[in-house]
Amino acid sequence: MPALDKSIGMADAIAQIQDGARVMIGGFGVPGTPFLLIEELVRQGPKNLTIIKNDANEVGMGVDWLLAAGMVKRLITSHVGLNGNAVRMMNAGEIEVEFVAQGMLAERIRVAGAGLKGFVSDIGMGTLLAEGKQRIEVDGETYLFEPAIEADFALVHAARADTFGNLTYEATARNFNPLMAMAAECTIAEAETVGPIGSIGPDAVHTPAPFVDHLVALPEKLPEVYGVVKR
Numbered sequence: 001m002p003a004l005d006k007s008i009g010m011a012d013a014i015a016q017i018q019d020g021a022r023v024m025i026g027g028f029g030v031p032g033t034p035f036l037l038i039e040e041l042v043r044q045g046p047k048n049l050t051i052i053k054n055d056a057n058e059v060g061m062g063v064d065w066l067l068a069a070g071m072v073k074r075l076i077t078s079h080v081g082l083n084g085n086a087v088r089m090m091n092a093g094e095i096e097v098e099f100v101a102q103g104m105l106a107e108r109i110r111v112a113g114a115g116l117k118g119f120v121s122d123i124g125m126g127t128l129l130a131e132g133k134q135r136i137e138v139d140g141e142t143y144l145f146e147p148a149i150e151a152d153f154a155l156v157h158a159a160r161a162d163t164f165g166n167l168t169y170e171a172t173a174r175n176f177n178p179l180m181a182m183a184a185e186c187t188i189a190e191a192e193t194v195g196p197i198g199s200i201g202p203d204a205v206h207t208p209a210p211f212v213d214h215l216v217a218l219p220e221k222l223p224e225v226y227g228v229v230k231r
Helices: 010-014 035-044 063-068 084-091 102-113 177-183
Strands: 022-025 049-052 072-077 096-099 118-121 135-138 141-147 151-162 184-195 214-217
Touching: 010 035, 010 184, 010 214, 022 177, 035 063, 035 151, 035 184, 049 063, 063 072, 063 084, 102 118, 102 141, 102 177, 151 177, 177 184
Parallel strands: 022 049, 022 151, 049 072, 072 096, 151 184, 184 214
Antiparallel strands: 118 141, 135 141
């Protein structure tokens, strides 16, 4: 029977992430990015990580902390254009970057959460995006096979949670956090407010508790980085 209270200390939660892990990080720019979980990950310092995130954040925040600490071997993302450090490291060959169009990235993560190995699509046929991809014939038509993206861990940020791990996100934090919570072997959620079981109505649950392994309650006063974009 799963624990009814998944609360855990931040250091203990992050200590599970070892060298070489594949780590999904939720967020859409600033909204929904689990900055304090990332900060603790930097403090503990596992190396050779594969980071999967929609963006590389900006210089001096989020993913950039991991890059500056030399912890990232590979980055799977939609864009790095807002982070000059990521661009420099990519061009210098210090990190490997796989670019995936935003919608395709979301779908590759979603199908992993649904237990599928991938999907077929004609998007990108005849372009550079198709280079090196497996082709599949279906009803006489040629499609590209897009493999699912799975991870060992997902780090997500929720606005509200109950102790069982049901999560509610705010605004654009819903773009990737729910998908990533389903696609990882272990999901660690940080939440701004945590209430007892039943404090979140069923219609307000964006990630159901079975997809959440550990829950970290955030301090009442959050660092300035969380307020860069006002809701």
